Amino acid sequence: MSGTPPDLPTLQQWMQQALRFPRAVARDEADQVLAASSQLSGVEGLAIYQRSYFLRIASCMREQFPALCHTLGAVLFDDFTADYIRARPPASHTLYDLGRRFPDYLEETRPDRDAAPTARETWVDFMVDLARFERQLFALFDAPGHEGRPFADPATPDGSLRLQPCFALGAYRFAVPLYYHDVRLGRAPALPPREDSFVALVRADYVTHTMPLIAPHHQFLAAMAAGGTVEDGIAAMALQSGRPPEDVRQAWQAPMSMRRRWIETGFFVAA
Amino acid sequence: MAAASVAERIGGPGAGIGFGLGLRNCHFDHILAKWPAVDWFEAISENFMDSGGRPRAVIRRIAEHYPLVLHGVSLSIGSTDPLNYAYLGRLKQLAAELQPRWISDHLCWTGVQGLNSHDLLPMPLTEKTLVHVADRVRRVQDYLERPLILENPSTYARFRQSTLDEPTFLRELTEATGCGLLLDVNNVYVSCFNAATDPVAYLDAFPCERVVQIHLAGHQHCGTHIIDTHDRPVRPEVWELYRLAWARSGGAATLLEWDGNIPSFAECHAELLKATRYSSSRFEAAHVAPDEAATVAISNPVDFLVPNVMASTVLERA
Numbered sequence: 001m002s003g004t005p006p007d008l009p010t011l012q013q014w015m016q017q018a019l020r021f022p023r024a025v026a027r028d029e030a031d032q033v034l035a036a037s038s039q040l041s042g043v044e045g046l047a048i049y050q051r052s053y054f055l056r057i058a059s060c061m062r063e064q065f066p067a068l069c070h071t072l073g074a075v076l077f078d079d080f081t082a083d084y085i086r087a088r089p090p091a092s093h094t095l096y097d098l099g100r101r102f103p104d105y106l107e108e109t110r111p112d113r114d115a116a117p118t119a120r121e122t123w124v125d126f127m128v129d130l131a132r133f134e135r136q137l138f139a140l141f142d143a144p145g146h147e148g149r150p151f152a153d154p155a156t157p158d159g160s161l162r163l164q165p166c167f168a169l170g171a172y173r174f175a176v177p178l179y180y181h182d183v184r185l186g187r188a189p190a191l192p193p194r195e196d197s198f199v200a201l202v203r204a205d206y207v208t209h210t211m212p213l214i215a216p217h218h219q220f221l222a223a224m225a226a227g228g229t230v231e232d233g234i235a236a237m238a239l240q241s242g243r244p245p246e247d248v249r250q251a252w253q254a255p256m257s258m259r260r261r262w263i264e265t266g267f268f269v270a271a
Numbered sequence: 272m273a274a275a276s277v278a279e280r281i282g283g284p285g286a287g288i289g290f291g292l293g294l295r296n297c298h299f300d301h302i303l304a305k306w307p308a309v310d311w312f313e314a315i316s317e318n319f320m321d322s323g324g325r326p327r328a329v330i331r332r333i334a335e336h337y338p339l340v341l342h343g344v345s346l347s348i349g350s351t352d353p354l355n356y357a358y359l360g361r362l363k364q365l366a367a368e369l370q371p372r373w374i375s376d377h378l379c380w381t382g383v384q385g386l387n388s389h390d391l392l393p394m395p396l397t398e399k400t401l402v403h404v405a406d407r408v409r410r411v412q413d414y415l416e417r418p419l420i421l422e423n424p425s426t427y428a429r430f431r432q433s434t435l436d437e438p439t440f441l442r443e444l445t446e447a448t449g450c451g452l453l454l455d456v457n458n459v460y461v462s463c464f465n466a467a468t469d470p471v472a473y474l475d476a477f478p479c480e481r482v483v484q485i486h487l488a489g490h491q492h493c494g495t496h497i498i499d500t501h502d503r504p505v506r507p508e509v510w511e512l513y514r515l516a517w518a519r520s521g522g523a524a525t526l527l528e529w530d531g532n533i534p535s536f537a538e539c540h541a542e543l544l545k546a547t548r549y550s551s552s553r554f555e556a557a558h559v560a561p562d563e564a565a566t567v568a569i570s571n572p573v574d575f576l577v578p579n580v581m582a583s584t585v586l587e588r589a
Contacts, residue, residue, distance in 0.1 A: 012392075016382060045428030045496075056390065056573055056574070062574075090386060091387060093317055137580055141324055141325075147328065203324070206324060206583065207584070209584075209587050212587075
């Protein structure tokens with residue numbers, strides 16, 4: 001930054017680097033580029049931008065991962081966020097994208113990443129799973145949905161049932177959805193033990209429903225999420241549970257079956 | 272684009288739409304239930320342009336009942352990155368759907384090399400950067416097929432190489448491109464305090480005849496400097512600037528921004544309506560006293576743009 005006045009691209013790259021890596025900027029360097037007033041020196045003015053850059057994004061990340069922030073505590077969560085945005089700086093015009101890469105980042109940078117899977121820290125697995133769950137919920141909040149149009153009802157034939165667009169399945173190593181909802185209700189849940197957990201997330205009337213699933217039901221819905229029909233779901237569930245397809249079909253069609261509950265919760269539209 | 276075309280195409284300074292409020296997610300339910308008597312709303316473009324959920328559905332309904340303006344924070348008109356036509360395409364699509372009175376953004380840059388700091392960063396103000404920004408404004412206006420309205424940002428630093436003051440830069444920009452101006456009187460106060468310059472002199476030099484809209488907001492006075500926090504009522508000294516700006520702009524449309532510690536809709540509306548008193552009385556010099564602030568101030572807060580997803584989620588029984 002010495003010699004001839006820097007051009008606009010150079011100035012902007014310098015300032016952006018200064019925001020991202022505040023400690024890399026020498027005081028003299030900032031004062032060479034930025035003018036002082038009787039209120040603020042150049043470096044003091046730059047410090048306001050540097051501080052606000054981090055605090056602004058940390059604040060948005062806390063909004064996007066409230067349960068993870070609750071679990072880690074705000075100080076530790078902010079530390080993770082600071083590392084994250086240094087490594088994966090925001091690149092989208094929308095703040096909604098801020099947390100998109102956060103779960104993968106946590107997984108990729110876990111301190112025990114070189115250890116065998118069985119030797120890894122359980123709590124790190126939990127944090128990663130919780131981050132994935134929260135990110136999925138956040139994405140569904142504003143994803144294209146089916147509101148304003150008719151959903152399937154109990155009279156819709158099985159052959160016409162299709163999953164609605166604002167639907168997602170999750171599979172976790174802990175009961176993450178139940179933990180999340182305990183936090184939502186203001187409780188202070190303990191970290192749950194390792195236990196496979198499956199869930200369907202679906203938005204209807206702009207409310208996102210979390211429905212815990214058993215493994216066979218998850219298989220059923222996974223087959224439909226891959227573009228399949230109810231018959232494909234029945235076949236997948238039969239395979240997973242080792243039950244004859246006819247038994248699964250009977251369970252599906254029983255009066256108080258998952259068919260009814262899933263339709264009532266808004267899982268399906270009519271093709 | 273001729274200078275007069277701004278007024279012609281948006282209906283004259285302020286377009287006679289009166290006193291509006293920044294549309295915030297936490298007020299959606301109140302607005303939809305009460306349809307309050309607010310003249311108009313300003314929506315943050317980025318909060319809606321990608322939305323496939325409730326925000327988009329809500330703003331469609333609001334646009335049916337109220338005049339609407341789209342206000343952006345990520346256009347990055349001063350950046351040396353190429354213009355983001357994917358972003359502009361989404362903005363244009365949103366505008367086609369909502370028919371806003373105008374579209375505004377800031378004289379700033381938000382990032383380079385493909386990044387977005389989500390801040391409104393200051394420009395070096397020179398003849399060269401003026402040419403750069405003017406070229407981009409023209410291209411944006413051609414693409415959007417409407418004039419762009421640009422706002423003076425709040426600033427905490429000035430580049431040594433700047434040779435133009437901000438009012439002059441904006442005057443030349445609007446003459447070169449036909450763009451309109453959004454005069455944020457709180458930003459004038461914040462920037463001038465931090466630069467130790469006179470805000471009234473700033474307004475004296477500002478091309479008020481090109482002002483389409485005025486912004487009002489609260490700030491946090493930190494003693495040695497001021498942070499533009501948008502998290503409290505408008506300060507008396509800003510109201511005095513507003514009184515001048517409103518008269519000189521010929522009664523430009525006025526909007527209150529409240530983005531942090533957002534109170535009830537009624538409280539925001541009551542704060543806005545103070546503007547009607549200041550818009551019809553004489554300027555008085557005001558004293559400045561530091562706030563009793565306990566929290567760390569964030570400039571240009573944006574967390575109000577992030578929805579409270581937890582509140583829109585329920586657990587079904589297994």
